[in-house]
Amino acid sequence: MEKLKAFIKKYYEGFAYLFFGGLATLLNLVLFAVFQAVLGTDFATGIGNVLDNIICILFAYWTNRTFVFRSKNSGQAALAEFGQFVACRIGTMVMDQVIIWLGVSVLAPHVAFAAANADLWAMGVKLFSQVIVIVSNYVFSKLFIFKKK
Template identity: 85%
Template sequence: MQKLKDFIKKYYEGLAYLFFGGLATLLNLVVFAAFQAAFGTAFAAGIGNVLDNIICILFAYWTNRTFVFKSTNTGKAILAEFGQFVSCRIATMVMDQVIIWLGISVLGPVVSFSSANPQLWAMGVKLFSQVIVIVSNYVFSKLLIFKKK
């Protein structure tokens, strides 16, 4: 039992990021799927994806600040931290949007099996995009936003 406690203590930040990043990714995929089911793939891949990302950015900031990196910033420092977080997440949102557009609008029509089930193809593209985004977000968070002083 002590070995498990030591392991968790040693790797807490990475484990917490994986857990809460996983929750944020799950939230992202669920909202994307809900938009897709309610309004269609075109909406989910466009405006819906932007709205989806905004929801997830707010959720991720709260969980990263509170549970993962345990930031203690207050006052102007918290505003700067939030600004950096949102700026980096907007960058990865743009990356997500480009991957979604390329995967669904450009590559989708070329790949024959994507026409058999376009919703499933879109969800696969979204999942692929989330892997790229979560790794990028960790690097931004660790090196730029919540760096230890």
């Protein structure tokens, strides 16, 4: 039992990031799917993708600050932390948007499966994009935003 506790303590940050990152990703994919079902793929891959990213940025900041990296910053330091978090996440939101644009608007017309299954293809591109975004967000959070002092 002690070995398990030590293992969890040693890797808590990684486990917590995977768990809460998974929740943020799930939220992102669910919002994308809802926008796609209600307002169409064009909306979901454009304005809807930006909206779901904004919602997920706020959710991810709260969970990363509170549960993953356990930041104790307050006042100006907390404001700077939030600014850095949002700036990095806007960067990965742009990356997400570019990947979706390339996959849905540029690549899809040249792939037979994509043309026949546009909604499914768009969701697959979104899922692929989220893998790239999750890894990038962790690196930014660990190295630049919630770094231990």
